[in-house]
Structure formats: C-alpha cells, structure tokens
Amino acid sequence: MNFKRNKKVVLILCALMIFSLLAGCGGNAAPDKAAGDTIKLGFLGAKTGSVANYGIPGEKGMKMAIDELNAGKGILGKKVEGIYEDNKGESSEIANITTKYITKDKVVALVGDPCTGLTKVAADIAQENKVVIFSAGATGADVVEIGDYVFRNTLLDTVAAPAVVDWMINKKGWKNLAVITSGNNGYSTALTPIFKQAIAEKGGQIVLEDTVNDGETDFTAQVTKLKNAKPDALVFTGYYTEAALIMNEAKKKNLDIVLVGGDGLYGQDLAKLGGEAVQEKVIFYAGFSTDQPSPETAKFLEAYRAKYQEEPDMFSAQFYDAIMILAQAMETAKSTDPSVFKNELANLKDYPGVSGVTTFGADREPIKSPVCLLTVKGDKFPALLEKIPVQAK
C-alpha cells in the first residue's frame, strides 16, 4: 500500500473537516449584537419528518402574526423577530434547539411545539431557564404541571374526547366500538386511555383493541381482524398518515366503517392519501374550524388567504393566537422579562382569538368551547360536521 498517498488523503480530509467546522462557527456567531433592540421569539415545530403537517402551517401563522405586529408598533415599540429551526419531530433535536434558542439567541418566549411529548421536553428546559413556553398544539396531559412558565392554548383531549364519545354513543348510536392505537406514537398511547375511559363511562362496548405502528404501511392483518369483529365505528387515536392507510385497506377489503379520532388526524395529507376511502368516513375533533367564522376569524382567514394563497388550518390559527396573546401580555406588563409578563399571561380572560375565545383557568389550563367535529367532504379539508358545546370544568 502506498503509505505516503494515504497520509496526504488524511491530511486533506482533516483540513476539510476543520474548515467545515470553522465555517460553521463563523456562520453561527454572526447575529446576537442587536439583542437589546428586538424581541426574539423561538418557533418549535417540525418542518420535515412525519409531523411536518402540523409544523409548516404553524410557522406560517406565526410569521403572519409577527409581520402584523411589526407593521404596527411592534411590542413596546420594539421590533419582533421570529427564529425558525426545524426540530424534525425528534426529542433530542428539540432539546438541542430549545437550548440554542435560550442561550444563544436569547429568546423571551418559545412558541410550540404542536406535539405533546415534544412540548414536554422543551418545557422542562424552558422552566429551568425561566423562559416562557407557549404551546400551540399540545393537547395531552401533564403539560402545564411542569411549571409556571408553561402555557398552552388548545382544546384539551380530556375535554374533547368525552364529548365526542358522548356524541357517538348517544347521538349516533354507535355502541360497539373498536379502538386502534399507534404503539410507537406517544400522542396516541396517551389518548387511547382517555377514549377508553369515556367509552366505559358513557356505556359503550369495546369489541376490539389493536395496535399499529407509525411508519408502517401494511395494516392488512389489523383490518381483517376489524372486519371479523364487526364494530359500529372505529376509534383511531394516531396521526393522519396511518388513518388514511387504514381506511384505504378497509376499502380494499370491502369494509364500510367510520373512523373517529383526535386532532392528530388534522393534516392535509389525510385527504390526499386517503382519497375516496376517507370521504365522509373520517371524523375528528379540533378547536378550530374555518366554517361559520367569528369576526376575528373572518379577518384572519382573509389575510391568510391573501398572503399564502391557501386555507389556514388549526395550527396556523393557534400559532397566530399564541404570538398575539404573548404580545398583549408583554404590553400590559410593560416588560419583556419572562418572569414579569408570565403573571399577566396567567390572568388572561376571554381573549377573542382567531381560534376561539380563550380564558386561562386557575390551574393555567385553557378553557375553550365549542368542540368542532370535522370531516373530509369533497375537495374541502376539513369540512365542519357539527359543533358540540362543552361545559368548562
């Protein structure tokens, strides 16, 4: 072997690596100077990966809100700057990005993540560093319990799921239900017990319980089992991709069934992937609907359509609201210090947001009504099926 040549190659490789590291440092060190003049907000969400359908519209909503603020007076006369990193929906990635936002970019608040599990990872870090985190999508349990810097503005699963189960059993008469969970999806494994408890309380029967996995495409065995169990309806607690594939398989096996789920099904891809198979066959709940809008919502819809030439969804609305609520709290507190304006945030009452009216309760949990039942109908996604009012706890 030619030892000399090899040595050269090593040297070149080493040089390349050192160069790329240095280049990286240079690029990273550039901003940071004007820290005093702008208010920085960090975006938490996935722009790629399996939950990108939640993050991408969220980012658009957040950008729009910040542009509107800057077109006006900003916050307390200062310009607002959003920073948008892609956390790919991975927990180690979101931990890295959250630390970077707090220690390097010096953000005053974090907005996101749409997923409960990821929000918890970021919330631990934010609470430790005394930075406000405002989730625009976490619907699961044990989020605001992490600490007094943690907020969210969503329709909670513990409120919505029982209302939907009540609607299924008492209004539609679907008593015998099958429940399918996505076993490697934290959102789904947390939502299933809520549904199961509600079904037991409202007098329904679970005839089949089964599991699928995110990222798989073969659901033939589960659908065959489903067909033999003959339930009135199927409750699926996972995300939109798997829901569409289950419905595709059901159609192929001549199984006519309605799939009901949480706002994890709220993704454009549900309609794109499911095609015929999901038409009026998939029902899910969410805290936002573009049908029958309030004046605030109507204004938002118009501005969003003009800006992006597409329909906003729940996540764009919730991210938009999150920014506006944060701005209002900072204005009333006359401070951008998280430890000061978080108290104003906790006192929020009857805020007329584009995603509904929000009040924070004594436990800092949001109180939102009504629950919107959505479905896929024709080209429109999502289409409003019904609004169910719920009582605050």
Next chain:
Amino acid sequence: MDAFIAQYIDAYYLRIMIFIGINIIMALGLNLITGVTGQLSMGHAGFMSLGAYTAAIISLHYDAPFFLAILAGAAMAASFGFIIGIPTLRLDGDDLAMVTIGFAEIIRVFFLNFEPGGKAVGLSGIPQYTDFATVWLIVIVVIILNAKLLYSRVGRSLFAIRENEIAAQSCGINTTRMKILAFTVGSFLGGLGGGLYAHYMYYINPQDFGFMKSIEILNMVVLGGMGSIPGTVLGAVILTLAPEMLRIVAEYRLLFYGGMLVILMIFRPNGLLGDVRIYDLKKRWGKKR
C-alpha cells in the same frame, strides 16, 4: 463546578461538549466489541436504552443517589451484553450483526410496551444530575482504563481474535471467554452512556434508541479508526459536532454525511486513525523531532 465553567462557556457549547463526552463513552464501548475484537455489533443503542431506562426508573422511583443509578443502568446493560455474548460462540460476522440488530429492536419494542417506562410517551421529569464535570471525569477514567486494558495481555488477545480467530485459539487464547468479556465490558459502557444521557435530557423515549442510533455509534468507531482509542475519540467528536455545525445546511447534512462515509471508506478503509495507538503516536512524532 458547572456554574464556574458556565461563566466562561456559552451553555449551548457546554451542552454539545457534554454530548461529546457521552458519545465518547459509548463509542469506546462499541470499539471494544467491534473495533478491537472484530465482532460486528449493530445494536449498541439497545444497550444504551437499557442503561438509560434502568437508571432513570431507579432515580425516579427509588430516589437513589446518581452514581448508584447510572451504575445500576450500566450493570443491567452489561448483563444483557453477557447474554448476547454467548451466541457469538456459534455465530460469526453477518449472522451476529443480524442477532444484535434483532436484539436492539426487541428491546425497543419492549420499552414501547413497558408500563413503568411510560410506553411510547416516554419517561419525563428525570432529574438532571449529569453535568460537565461528571461526564468528563468519567470519560478520562474510561479512557485510562480502556488504554490499560488494550495494552494488557487481555487486550492483545482481543486484537488477535479480530485478526484471526482460529490462529488465536491455537495460540492458547481462550476465545470464548475473551469474546464474552469484550461484549460485557462494551455493553457496560453503552449502558453507562445511556444512564448519563437520560439524566441530562430530562426525557427519554424508546424511539430515540432506534436502528439509526446504533448506526451512528458504529460510524463513530469506524470513522475514527477501528480499534484505536484516539481514533474513536476523534470519531465521536467529529460526528457529534458535525450535525450542529451543519445546521446551516440543515436539509443537506445527511446527504453530506452519507457521501462522506463512502468517500472515507474508499480512501481510508480503516478509518482516520485506524489502529493508531497512543504509544505509536508517541513513537512516530518523537522520532521526527
């Protein structure tokens, strides 16, 4: 200690340095199995998750001191390493690779269904005991012990097994014992890294320890140089820093990463510092001067 360091180093860089330390510990463990002994293991993340979950659950439920928790995690991983070491007596090369992949997948699926581990939701609220000083202290201890092991009779026997198992056996090396030893010690280090990781992240999830994580650790060993301690350390440093530095070209970074592996293997099949040992370096640079 950490408060003192934090005055001089940005918390973001401190964090990356802690990850570098943790990765060095785990990569050195795999280096012992794959780099030194030549037993291809593609399931190191399985040991890592065993260590992480055991340590986290002990910390959360039994309020045990930190060192006890991570040692218990490492011991749990080591006992599984011992069990996995046994099939190496019958299997070689690629079948063994398959068994280790399968083992890591089974562990992952187990934790996805493990109630005390929070199933797919993961475990959160793990106390953050891991800090810069602890990690790097452990790194130094591990490097010293590892170096001592490799220069000992045992270490040479392990190298001999990699080069030619049958020849090693005929030289009177008890290959069975040596291979199981490599697996046990290697997985102990994997579990140790996992425990440290869990106590730094606040939160762990079975999906964090998938096949790609195993591959990542394997890449550190192979990139740096199989069987070489400085090489493995270098590999761990580069592959932990690279994704952070490449964040600007975020979307292209995996493309770059994959391409780099191929090019590197073509030009440096034994890794950057393949089989370079600390004393070789001393000899080489010493002579020149």
Next chain:
Amino acid sequence: MFWEQLINGLTLGSSYALIALGYTMVYGIVQLINFAHGEIYMFGAFAGLFLVLSGVNVFIALLGAMVFCMLLGMLVERIAYRPLRGKSSRLSALISAIGVSIFLSTLMALYRGTNTTRYPEIIGNSTFSVGSIQISSLQVIILLVSALLMVGLQLLIQKTRIGKAMRACSQDLEASSLMGINVNRVISATFAIGSALAAAGGMMVGIYYNAVWPYMGTMAGLKAFAAAVLGGIGSVPGAMIGGLSLGVMEIMGVAYLSSSYKDAIAFAILILVLFIRPQGIMGQKISKKV
C-alpha cells in the same frame, strides 16, 4: 379468518422475498450485506410512481422501474463497492453501504419531501369469495407476479450462461476468475438482477398499500435482510422461503398473539432459528478453512 390472514401474510411475505433475493445473491458472491438495497427498493417504488403518473401502462411502468433500478444498482456497485473490493475488510464495505443508504434516502427526501405520497389506484380492485374467505384481486395479482419473477430468476440462474457464471462465482470467486470468467461483469449482473427484483417489489407494495415514502426502505430492508438470514443467506430458494415465512409469521403474530409486539416477534423467531440452525433454513453448513 385464518385463510384470509394467510393470504395477507403471503402478500406481505412476497415483497420481503423479492427484496431478500437481492441481499442473498449479492451476499452469495461478494459476502457483502448491501445495506443500500432497501433504498433501491424505495427508488423502484418512486420510479414506478413517476412513470405511472406520466400516463404509462402499469406493466410497462413496472419494467421501466426495474430497468432504472438495474442501472442504479450497477452504479452504486461501481462507485461505492468496487473500489473497496479486495483491498479492505468487509466491515469497511458495510459502512460504505450504510453511507450509500443514507445518501439515497436523503436524496429522495429532499426531492419529494418526507411526507407519505399517495400511489394512484392503477389496477382496479375487486374482492371475490372462495368458500367463506374473501380475497382481493390485487393480492392475487401480486402473488402471481412475484411467483413469475421468482421462477424466472430460477431459470436464469440454472439455465443461462450468466447464471452458470454466477453460481461458479458464489462457490469461489478467485477460482472463477482463473477459469476465465469476467468476475466484475458477473458481480455487476448480480447487482442488476437483485435491484430489478427489489424495484418490482417496491412498485407492487406501492400499488397495494397506496403509499410510498422516502424512508420506507429502511425497515423493509432490515426485515428482508432478516428473511435472507432466516432462509440461509447466500441461498436463492432460502430467500424465497425466508421472505414468505417471515411475512406469514408477522401477520399471524398480529392476528393471534399481540400486534404491539409485532416487530419483536419476527426478530425473536429469527434469533431462535439462528441459535438452533446458524446456517438458516436452507443454508449449507460451511466449515471454516484454516
């Protein structure tokens, strides 16, 4: 229900078998686990999708995808594996394969996004009953096409000149080259054939499940590799049997045991088989030469 699940298992298993064939053929000749093979399968599925979307007939699209992946497989072999052959350890070649795998899946993810893409329903589906069991016509088509491809492969290996050369190379690469066989060409051909089969598998999976995504190759590749090892790596009939039995085992595991342990069941059975019979179901026992 048993018979329906069996057919589900055979359909899934035939896709594993088609991918496993590529693993086992390459392994039989150059002793390399071609980790990029799962990505070739993914590229096959996407190539088929583009052809179908541009309005080509399904079977021509299938052929097109197979030809595309043949070239891709040969290219990968030429760039990433051939420079390493003979010079370095098998482990280096394996890492190179992992590099190619990461490169290819990222390339597709950059091009198409990481979302799952819908595969159009190109072949109309209907279900028919045989006795009390219902079978979908798509499943029958997939089983038939796979069977056809596998029989074709057997004929190719047993009856043609290149097949004979491949068999010779798998016995002893060096001796074959001394006998005047162009070893590089045979290896290229092996990669080409294996890749073409994977492409066929990818496209049929796309048609059947109506979904493709850039990372579909990773898990499928892993399972197919498991199938190849199960059947006895290096043995062509072994890969077919291994693939089909792995598919059936998985489906039966979901149907009668527990669906949450699906992946674990498949791997646990594999590990058990390897303990009892390290050479796999159809593999031959080779004693090591000193």
